[in-house]
Amino acid sequence: MSSPALNLVTITDPDDERVADYVRLRDVSLRRSLEAEHGLFIAEGEKVIRRALEGGYPPRSFLLAPRWIESLADALAEHPDVPIYVVSEAMAEEITGFHVHRGALASLHRGTGRVMADLLGLQRLVVCEDIVDHTNVGAILRSAAGMGWDGCLLAPRAADPLYRRSIKVSMGAVFSLPWARVDSWADAVPTLQEAGFLTLAMALSDDSRPLPDVAQELSPDRKVAILLGTEGDGLSRRWIEQADIVVRIPMGHGIDSLNVAAASAVACYALGPAGRMADPSGPAAAGA
Amino acid sequence: MSSPALNLVTITDPDDERVADYVRLRDVSLRRSLEAEHGLFIAEGEKVIRRALEGGYPPRSFLLAPRWIESLADALAEHPDVPIYVVSEAMAEEITGFHVHRGALASLHRGTGRVMADLLGLQRLVVCEDIVDHTNVGAILRSAAGMGWDGCLLAPRAADPLYRRSIKVSMGAVFSLPWARVDSWADAVPTLQEAGFLTLAMALSDDSRPLPDVAQELSPDRKVAILLGTEGDGLSRRWIEQADIVVRIPMGHGIDSLNVAAASAVACYALGPAGRMADPSGPAAAGA
Numbered sequence: 022m023s024s025p026a027l028n029l030v031t032i033t034d035p036d037d038e039r040v041a042d043y044v045r046l047r048d049v050s051l052r053r054s055l056e057a058e059h060g061l062f063i064a065e066g067e068k069v070i071r072r073a074l075e076g077g078y079p080p081r082s083f084l085l086a087p088r089w090i091e092s093l094a095d096a097l098a099e100h101p102d103v104p105i106y107v108v109s110e111a112m113a114e115e116i117t118g119f120h121v122h123r124g125a126l127a128s129l130h131r132g133t134g135r136v137m138a139d140l141l142g143l144q145r146l147v148v149c150e151d152i153v154d155h156t157n158v159g160a161i162l163r164s165a166a167g168m169g170w171d172g173c174l175l176a177p178r179a180a181d182p183l184y185r186r187s188i189k190v191s192m193g194a195v196f197s198l199p200w201a202r203v204d205s206w207a208d209a210v211p212t213l214q215e216a217g218f219l220t221l222a223m224a225l226s227d228d229s230r231p232l233p234d235v236a237q238e239l240s241p242d243r244k245v246a247i248l249l250g251t252e253g254d255g256l257s258r259r260w261i262e263q264a265d266i267v268v269r270i271p272m273g274h275g276i277d278s279l280n281v282a283a284a285s286a287v288a289c290y291a292l293g294p295a296g297r298m299a300d301p302s303g304p305a306a307a308g309a
Numbered sequence: 310m311s312s313p314a315l316n317l318v319t320i321t322d323p324d325d326e327r328v329a330d331y332v333r334l335r336d337v338s339l340r341r342s343l344e345a346e347h348g349l350f351i352a353e354g355e356k357v358i359r360r361a362l363e364g365g366y367p368p369r370s371f372l373l374a375p376r377w378i379e380s381l382a383d384a385l386a387e388h389p390d391v392p393i394y395v396v397s398e399a400m401a402e403e404i405t406g407f408h409v410h411r412g413a414l415a416s417l418h419r420g421t422g423r424v425m426a427d428l429l430g431l432q433r434l435v436v437c438e439d440i441v442d443h444t445n446v447g448a449i450l451r452s453a454a455g456m457g458w459d460g461c462l463l464a465p466r467a468a469d470p471l472y473r474r475s476i477k478v479s480m481g482a483v484f485s486l487p488w489a490r491v492d493s494w495a496d497a498v499p500t501l502q503e504a505g506f507l508t509l510a511m512a513l514s515d516d517s518r519p520l521p522d523v524a525q526e527l528s529p530d531r532k533v534a535i536l537l538g539t540e541g542d543g544l545s546r547r548w549i550e551q552a553d554i555v556v557r558i559p560m561g562h563g564i565d566s567l568n569v570a571a572a573s574a575v576a577c578y579a580l581g582p583a584g585r586m587a588d589p590s591g592p593a594a595a596g597a
Contacts (some may be wrong), residue, residue, distance in 0.1 A: 146534070164571050169561030190568075199564050231587040232578075271583045272459030274485050280478075283452050283574035286567060290520075290575045295559045299519040 027090070027097055032106045035115040040106050042128035046117045046185060053181075055268070060131045062183035066123035069193055071096055075211040076196030078129040086110050086124040089187075093125065115184040126296050131183055135201040141216040143171035143199070145293055146246040148209065149176040150256055151153075152281060157183055157252065159190025160282035166194035176209065176247075210248070210263035218246040222264035223284055224256050225277070229269040236291040247288050252281050315378070315385055320394045323403035328394050330416035331372050334405045334473060341469075348419045350471035352380035354411035357481055358383055359530060364484030366417040374398050374412040381413065419471055423489040425497075429504040431459035431487070434534040435580055436497065438544055439466040445540065446470055448480025448570035454482035456577040456584075461488040462534075464497065498536070509580070510552035511572055512544050513565070517557035524579040535576050540569050583586040 032040055040062055045051050051301055056178065061081055064073040067089065074080065074096055083097065083105045088099070097105060107285065115122045140146060147165045152158055158180040165173055173182075182186060182195045203209040213220050221235065249255030255287055257279075261267055270279060270287055279287065290296045320328055330349055337490055344350055350370055352361040355377065362368065363430050371385065371393045378393065385393060399407045428434060435453045440446055447470040453461055461470075466503070468475060470483045491497040501508050511522065527533065536552055538544030549555055556566060558575055567575065578584045 144338045160571065161565060164451060164567055166562035167558075167560045167567050169559070192564065194564055197564075214508035233584050233586045237586055239586065262573060270455075270578065271457070271587070272455045274454035274482065274580070275480055276455035276480065276485070279452055279455050280448055280570075280575060282568075283448065283571055286571035289575050290558070290579065294561070296521050296579070298521045298525055300558070 025281040026101065026148060028104045029090070029100060030047045030104050030106050031111060032084075032108050032116075035112060039082075039086060039104065040108075040116050043083060043116050043126055044118070047119055053182075056131075056183075061128050062131055062188075063185050064127045064129060065121070065125070066183060067092055067125050069188060070125060070127045070258075071157060071194045072193035073127065073129055073188075074099070076133070078196070081128040081130060082106060084108060084113065084116070084128070086113060086121075089125040097175065117196075119226050134243050136172060137201050137204050137212065140172040140174060140199055140201055141213070142242055144242075146218065147178045147285060147289065148174045148203070148213070148246050148248045150176045150248065150260055152248045152249065152251055153178065154252065155180045155184045156190050157280075157282050159187040159195070160293065161285045162187070162191040162194040162198055162200070163291050164282065164286040166191075166198040169285070169294040170289050171199070172205050173198060174209070175200065176203055176205075176206050180200075205212060207259070207279055210260055213246045214263075214265070216244070218244045219266070220246050220248060220264045221259045221288075222248045222267045223255050223269070223288055224250065224267050225269050226267050231265040232268050232270050232288065232291050235268050236268060236296065236299040241294075241297065245292055247285070247292065249281055249285055294307050305308070314389065316376070316390060316392050318392050318394050320372075320396050320400060320404075323400060326402050327370075327392065328372060328396075331370060331404050331414060332406070335407055340472075343434040344419075344471075346405060349416050350419055350476075352415045352417060352423050352476060353413070355380055356412060357476060358415045360481035360484045361417055361476075362387070366484070366508065368421070369416040370394060371562045372396060372401065372404070372414040372416070374401060374409075379475050380390065394545060406528040416479045423487060425462060425489050425492050425500070428460045428462060428487055428489055429501070432530075434445070434456045434460050434462055434463075434501070434506065435573060435577065436491070436501070436534050436536045437467045438461045438464045438494075438548055440538060440539055441466065441468050442540065443468045443472045443474040445485070445568075447475040447571045449537065449573045450475070450479040450482040450486055450488070452570065453577050454479075454486040455573070456580040457579050459487070459488060462491050462497070463488065464491055464494050466494075488492050490557060495547070499547055500551055502535045502551075502553070504532070506532045507554070508552045509535050509576075510536045510549045511557070511576055512538065512543050512549050512555050513557050514549060514555050515554040520556050520558050520576065520579050523554060523556050524584065527580060529582075529585065533580055535573070535580065537569055537573055537576075
């Protein structure tokens with residue numbers, strides 16, 4: 022069997038226009054505008070690149086140290102027209118501005134074209150309001166996917182799930198879990214309700230109900246959307262007032278709240294399939 | 310009423326020996342050896358300083374921009390002999406090597422003198438094996454305290470809960486939740502079992518049991534210790550084999566595992582008081 026010819030291009034000048042997608046990866050504000058303008062995002066490391074391609078994101082180009090061409094050969098062969106920029110590790114560092122630990126980068130087109138309406142037929146959604154921290158958004162996607170939730174919606178101000186840090190922390194969940202931006206911050210909650218979702222605002226207001234009680238009463242086939250707010254101020258008053266139920270995780274030891282990523286994991290567990298017994302008639306655990 | 314005189318010392322030279330506790334706070338390896346050698350740790354920000362003092366840690370000194378002297382006056386007055394180094398924000402930056410956002414630092418003695426034996430009379434413990442990431446240790450302490458667990462044990466290689474980053478992420482839980490190092494990595498699990506704890510290893514081995522099943526069977530007054538391993542490799546084989554039950558959080562969407570801090574939050578919720586219904590006979594939630 023012969024492999025198709027790959028589109029290999031050796032790069033020897035860090036200012037080469039062809040690798041402009043990869044410049045200064047640690048410069049957050051530059052990257053924001055550059056990635057938005059060109060509708061691209063960067064995947065880092067063999068595993069993440071594979072998951073992005075499997076998730077249906079079309080590649081614009083690859084930037085690889087030579088040793089990665091073989092490891093990724095099967096994936097690269099599926100995109101024979103896409104340029105593969107071959108660089109030394111020193112050149113990769115000159116272009117990106119830092120030591121690329123995993124030696125492999127890809128630039129991919131954003132847009133799977135998913136919008137809010139595409140997710141409204143699902144059963145269980147996590148909805149991030151203004152969570153601006155990429156680490157938190159990545160962690161929430163990872164937990165939601167891991168606990169068998171079906172998708173994630175993000176308010177307009179929430180951090181970009183395709184930012185390099187979000188992708189990394191999500192362990193690739195951003196490519197396997199369907200997600201979209203809400204159409205409008207003001208109408209997001211009513212839109213979910215019209216689509217049949219029970220909307221649960223995670224917040225500490227006085228009229229909130231304890232999570233275990235809400236979980237216990239929830240029928241497994243009910244459509245549910247969990248609303249999560251920023252670490253600092255929590256959910257907006259509007260979303261709390263619009264939500265069907267305000268839910269709190271009971272707290273002790275003088276601690277006010279959990280980190281939003283931990284709260285999200287707990288809520289996804291308690292309200293989703295992961296928290297239900299596998300075998301309600303099973304034997305008692307030894308010593309329990 | 311007159312306030313006692315405070316021991317105010319204005320610092321004008323960043324190399325002044327008296328502020329040696331505060332140098333180069335971002336230099337992890339320097340800080341590790343400096344803090345170990347002198348048995349000190351640094352608290353940053355008014356809230357954290359207050360919680361550290363309330364937690365019984367004796368202060369060595371304070372390093373404050375002038376505006377913080379008044380805000381902290383009551384706390385400072387309780388330690389009249391402890392020097393308060395007064396610095397401009399620029400001087401604070403020269404000493405510490407970064408912009409001190411919260412303008413207030415304290416250096417405190419470590420050692421509350423707590424050892425493993427002091428925690429064995431408690432009901433619910435989280436046990437960190439080789440979790441070397443300060444963010445994860447801080448997050449685990451915050452979740453454990455928040456969910457009403459009683460204490461935390463750490464294996465010898467686990468990250469320092471009193472490192473600046475751990476303290477910050479823990480939101481001060483490191484000062485309110487009792488914690489100690491285990492006496493010996495090899496004997497930690499048997500020691501817990503002899504003290505009456507049911508030891509639960511969080512891991513994905515083939516013979517693991519789903520968390521909801523274990524939670525369901527657990528009597529509320531059973532002494533429980535959750536064993537947590539590193540993000541990468543998880544728990545050691547030894548601890549897994551020694552544990553009474555191996556427990557897994559059911560996973561979906563091709564995701565292998567949760568981040569250890571999220572897994573810890575979920576386990577503390579499911580196996581502790583936070584996950585029990587407040588009112589089992591309460592009214593059904595609207596629409597649930």
